[in-house]
Amino acid sequence: MHNKTLGETIIAVDSVSKTFDRNVKALQGVSLKVKQKEVVVIIGPSGSGKSTLLRCLNGLEETDSGAIVIDDTPLNEHHRNKLKIRTEVGMVFQNFNLFPHMTVRENIRTGPRFVRKASLEEADRTTEDLLARVGLTDKIESYPRQLSGGQQQRVAIARALAMNPLIMLFDEPTSALDPEMVGEVLEVMKNLAIEGMTMVVVTHEIGFAREVGDRIIFMDEGKIVEENSVENFFANPEKERTKLFLSKILENGGCE
Amino acid sequence: MPAEKKLKFKLIDIVLLTLITAALVYIVYRIKVTIRYDWSWEIIPKYLFRFDKGKSRFVASTITLGFTMTIKLSIWGIILGTIIGLIMGILRVQSGLFARFAGRAYVELIRNIPPIVLVFIFYFFFSSQLLDHLGIEDAITTAGPGLKRFISIIFIEPKLLNEFFSAALSIALYEGAYITEIVRSGIESIPKGQWEAAHAIGLSRFSQFRHIILPQALKNVLPPLSGQFISTIKDSAIVSVISVPELSFQGMQVMASTYATFETWIVITLLYFMLTFSCSVIFGKLLRKMQTAD
Numbered sequence: 001m002h003n004k005t006l007g008e009t010i011i012a013v014d015s016v017s018k019t020f021d022r023n024v025k026a027l028q029g030v031s032l033k034v035k036q037k038e039v040v041v042i043i044g045p046s047g048s049g050k051s052t053l054l055r056c057l058n059g060l061e062e063t064d065s066g067a068i069v070i071d072d073t074p075l076n077e078h079h080r081n082k083l084k085i086r087t088e089v090g091m092v093f094q095n096f097n098l099f100p101h102m103t104v105r106e107n108i109r110t111g112p113r114f115v116r117k118a119s120l121e122e123a124d125r126t127t128e129d130l131l132a133r134v135g136l137t138d139k140i141e142s143y144p145r146q147l148s149g150g151q152q153q154r155v156a157i158a159r160a161l162a163m164n165p166l167i168m169l170f171d172e173p174t175s176a177l178d179p180e181m182v183g184e185v186l187e188v189m190k191n192l193a194i195e196g197m198t199m200v201v202v203t204h205e206i207g208f209a210r211e212v213g214d215r216i217i218f219m220d221e222g223k224i225v226e227e228n229s230v231e232n233f234f235a236n237p238e239k240e241r242t243k244l245f246l247s248k249i250l251e252n253g254g255c256e
Numbered sequence: 257m258p259a260e261k262k263l264k265f266k267l268i269d270i271v272l273l274t275l276i277t278a279a280l281v282y283i284v285y286r287i288k289v290t291i292r293y294d295w296s297w298e299i300i301p302k303y304l305f306r307f308d309k310g311k312s313r314f315v316a317s318t319i320t321l322g323f324t325m326t327i328k329l330s331i332w333g334i335i336l337g338t339i340i341g342l343i344m345g346i347l348r349v350q351s352g353l354f355a356r357f358a359g360r361a362y363v364e365l366i367r368n369i370p371p372i373v374l375v376f377i378f379y380f381f382f383s384s385q386l387l388d389h390l391g392i393e394d395a396i397t398t399a400g401p402g403l404k405r406f407i408s409i410i411f412i413e414p415k416l417l418n419e420f421f422s423a424a425l426s427i428a429l430y431e432g433a434y435i436t437e438i439v440r441s442g443i444e445s446i447p448k449g450q451w452e453a454a455h456a457i458g459l460s461r462f463s464q465f466r467h468i469i470l471p472q473a474l475k476n477v478l479p480p481l482s483g484q485f486i487s488t489i490k491d492s493a494i495v496s497v498i499s500v501p502e503l504s505f506q507g508m509q510v511m512a513s514t515y516a517t518f519e520t521w522i523v524i525t526l527l528y529f530m531l532t533f534s535c536s537v538i539f540g541k542l543l544r545k546m547q548t549a550d
């Protein structure tokens with residue numbers, strides 16, 4: 001997406017660190033800025049802290065030090081701020097995490113109903129609109145287990161969008177999918193990017209990164225090793241470690 | 257559905273059948289020949305139903321009254337035990353230190369003392385003190401006949417209210433400890449991703465619990481929970497030690513006045529079995545219905 005105008009900074013991460021179990025340094029002084037409408041793709045080897053970074057952004061994980069500001073709201077001790085950020089930042093997980101006891105409709109309208117306190121009609125209208133957007137109108141009364149992986153992930157995207165978020169986080173949204181279903185999910189994400197959603201996407205789908213990404217971040221051992229434009233990142237990466245990683249994933253056909 | 261194994265009559269079945277038959281023959285032989293037991297089944301019916309001359313119709317007698325008392329005790333035990341278990345089970349999974357400790361302490365305490373001791377403690381220390389102080393007994397004695405009748409129907413005749421409450425509460429506390437653990441394991445069996453997804457759409461901690469975790473957890477725990485309900489019926493026999501006229505206690509009464517030991521206990525056994533077995537059939541049907549419903 002190289003011909004859109006980016007807005008103001010909407011995510012500001014300043015030297016964030018996070019340690020698990022005393023000595024697992026998942027994040028070590030990560031700083032990052034994301035502008036409105038920007039699509040940032042994060043790649044890196046397993047255990048490099050990609051998921052942890054995303055999870056810190058919506059408060060699923062607490063940071064040890066550093067600061068995170070989202071839409072001018074600092075993510076700090078204040079419960080009000082935390083809640084505001086959670087509702088403004090949508091997240092899509094690798095394993096979909098749909099609510100199995102609820103139909104597709106109920107999955108999607110739960111957020112609007114109980115967080116936004118929307119009326120049932122209003123929430124249902126949102127749900128129907130969103131399902132049309134992800135192409136699953138006919139599945140509205142289905143249960144998650146009756147859907148394919150690709151369909152479940154599209155419902156999960158609709159569920160996150162139902163909260164009308166400013167930012168969408170995707171944590172390897174296609175890596176649990178059979179290859180033939182990857183395309184339909186990436187398509188939905190691409191449309192979202194075209195509509196101007198701010199997105200932070202952890203993925204190893206190089207094709208998607210090239211086509212949709214504005215910027216690529218390469219992480220290793222809890223640090224941002226390289227931050228580059230999409231063209232430069234693949235054509236002439238700056239760091240040795242990036243080259244090494246790229247050569248590995250490119251020869252594996254784009255997947256980890 | 258996995259292909260069902262075809263059942264055949266195997267050697268092990270023949271061996272088992274022979275053993276069981278031999279045991280039965282032996283028992284019947286012992287009773288008949290060695291101890292020359294004098295069967296007198298004819299005295300049993302009047303302990304089930306007797307003719308009330310005043311009302312000029314048949315009314316429930318000793319054993320039947322015990323049977324209904326066991327049902328009432330079980331129902332109250334199950335209702336209260338489930339409430340306690342639900343609350344304590346939820347406390348058990350809280351991150352608050354004291355909440356967690358309180359849940360744990362309750363479970364450990366109950367599980368590590370014999371239920372009969374629990375019944376006595378409750379009867380002598382709590383109930384006789386507490387209920388007296390609350391003035392319930394006084395209130396009942398001055399109550400009108402309508403209220404008295406109502407109490408007799410849902411609990412017990414007013415003069416035994418103390419015993420009934422101690423009994424129902426100690427059964428509830430005892431079963432509640434097991435239900436607590438059932439609820440806790442049900443909650444813990446829900447994958448972390450469910451909490452995270454609920455968090456990510458902005459639900460408050462309470463809503464996450466109420467709308468996402470609890471419904472799934474409760475559905476998972478229905479089978480073990482129904483097993484615990486059936487146990488409650490059996491376990492209720494223990495309160496016979498504080499003279500609550502439930503089925504076992506009534507059995508002892510009948511035995512003491514008739515000496516028809518075998519007949520009485522055979523009847524009591526059959527009644528318990530009928531009750532628990534029909535409950536497990538009903539629960540089984542309900543569970544299957546719920547599973548096929550969605």
Ligand SMILES: Nc1ncnc2c1ncn2[C@@H]1O[C@H](COP(=O)(O)OP(=O)(O)OP(=O)(O)O)[C@@H](O)[C@H]1O
Pocket residue numbers: 020021024025026044045046047048049050051052053
């Ligand atoms: N809840 C946790 N408890 C303990 N350690 C954790 C936890 N979550 C992550 N870690 C550790 O933190 C490090 C970073 O993990 P993270 O999941 O962020 O990596 P990742 O880049 O997303 O890897 P992957 O590509 O495998 O998903 C790893 O060493 C991981 O083992």
Ligand SMILES: [Mg+2]
Pocket residue numbers: 050051052171
């Ligand atoms: Mg990850």
